[in-house]
Amino acid sequence: MTTSGFCADQFASVREELANQLAAGEELGAAICVTVDGEPVVDIWGGYRDIEHTVPWTEDTLVNVFSISKTMTALSALLLVDRGELDVRQRVAHYWPEFAANGKGDIEIRQLLGHTSGVSGWEQPIELADIYDTEAASARLAAQAPWWAPGTASGYHALNYGHLVGEVIRRITGRGLGQFFAEELAEPLAADFHIGTAPEHHHRIAPLVPPPMLEFDMASLDQTSILVKTLTSPLLDFQEANSAAWRQAEIGAVNGHGNARSVAQIQSLVSSGGTVDGRKMLSEKTIELIFEQQSDGPDLALLLPLRFGLGYGLPQRQTAPEVPDGRVCWWAGLGGAIVVNDFDRRITFAYTMNKMAPGLIGSARADAYLRAVFTAVDAEVGA
Numbered sequence: 001m002t003t004s005g006f007c008a009d010q011f012a013s014v015r016e017e018l019a020n021q022l023a024a025g026e027e028l029g030a031a032i033c034v035t036v037d038g039e040p041v042v043d044i045w046g047g048y049r050d051i052e053h054t055v056p057w058t059e060d061t062l063v064n065v066f067s068i069s070k071t072m073t074a075l076s077a078l079l080l081v082d083r084g085e086l087d088v089r090q091r092v093a094h095y096w097p098e099f100a101a102n103g104k105g106d107i108e109i110r111q112l113l114g115h116t117s118g119v120s121g122w123e124q125p126i127e128l129a130d131i132y133d134t135e136a137a138s139a140r141l142a143a144q145a146p147w148w149a150p151g152t153a154s155g156y157h158a159l160n161y162g163h164l165v166g167e168v169i170r171r172i173t174g175r176g177l178g179q180f181f182a183e184e185l186a187e188p189l190a191a192d193f194h195i196g197t198a199p200e201h202h203h204r205i206a207p208l209v210p211p212p213m214l215e216f217d218m219a220s221l222d223q224t225s226i227l228v229k230t231l232t233s234p235l236l237d238f239q240e241a242n243s244a245a246w247r248q249a250e251i252g253a254v255n256g257h258g259n260a261r262s263v264a265q266i267q268s269l270v271s272s273g274g275t276v277d278g279r280k281m282l283s284e285k286t287i288e289l290i291f292e293q294q295s296d297g298p299d300l301a302l303l304l305p306l307r308f309g310l311g312y313g314l315p316q317r318q319t320a321p322e323v324p325d326g327r328v329c330w331w332a333g334l335g336g337a338i339v340v341n342d343f344d345r346r347i348t349f350a351y352t353m354n355k356m357a358p359g360l361i362g363s364a365r366a367d368a369y370l371r372a373v374f375t376a377v378d379a380e381v382g383a
Helices: 009-023 068-082 097-103 109-113 128-132 134-143 161-173 177-186 199-204 226-231 244-248 260-271 284-290 364-382
Strands: 004-007 029-036 039-047 256-258 295-298 305-308 328-332 338-342 347-353
Touching (some): 009 364, 029 260, 029 364, 039 260, 068 109, 068 256, 068 260, 068 284, 068 328, 109 161, 134 161, 161 177, 177 260, 199 244, 260 338, 260 347, 338 364, 347 364
Antiparallel strands (some): 004 039, 328 338
8 A cells, every 4th residue: 555755765664564554454544754853754644544444544634642642741841841940859739739638748740750659540430521621630639649659669640641740830831731732832843733632623633443342351350459540540432532522622641633743743852852943942951851760660550561751651672672772762652653752863753543453552563663763773874
């Protein structure tokens, strides 16, 4: 199957891999973008927005990238760090006094950003629609107690990451996360990425195709475990994730909508040392904070070995085998979308798609594209 867009000769294998995955039916519609020093060297797409194969995936197609949204939320916070308005070692309650309730007074900003705060979900009862009211849902988080000793381990903040970090941003700036992100990152970088996607963009969104359902009995699990409490408080509904209400809500953990190009445009701020298109937006000192390890070990919510820095995962070959070692930060969205920032080689890789793969992190398709990209980079270096 043919693909559209630009691909430098060095990365021809990446285009070939995408074409093969589309032809085999592993992909429905997808896009890949690679930047070097902030400049695109791969910007390709192909396939269809719909399972009937009637609407082509085009240059401006958007899709829900799930947890890649967290990297946009983290980058928003890092802008404030760079401006001296936010200190990652300061207590959250310094900016958000109500958060000190129920034993949370000593939790630091870095523990929110690194998933070690102990607040990885909401206390029951809560429904998915309840988190659309960002301020009310944030207030609920402020009132509850942590589920484990903060700072001792990571417990993936699956659905509430944007509520926690976004409320800190709101307390500092007076702007909600979606507005702050749009005005300070997306618009200055001319990036077509949205946290809270306005109705006028909905016609460009490719609906998600859910993966095969995992066969297990949730009732048989320990209902008091961090895994169950995090992943069911509330429970994500893939069909709801295609609704207008979901798309318009500001859920900075999981409902960012964009494409590979816009993800790479914004995230290349990290790999290019804080400057994109001649615009200096972050210092290298701030970027170095990302690589300060906050945790390393089995995540209490996902039960996978993970290493977290500030706002991003760090290389972990067991869980992300194709993410290279070094000063590299990454994260993946449920279903397979992924972004990788390689600070050493000044490369950003982004992949977005609508046909979701099974599993919690990554996919065989994402691994294949990553392998093709970094094989091509290594071949160039060795030439």
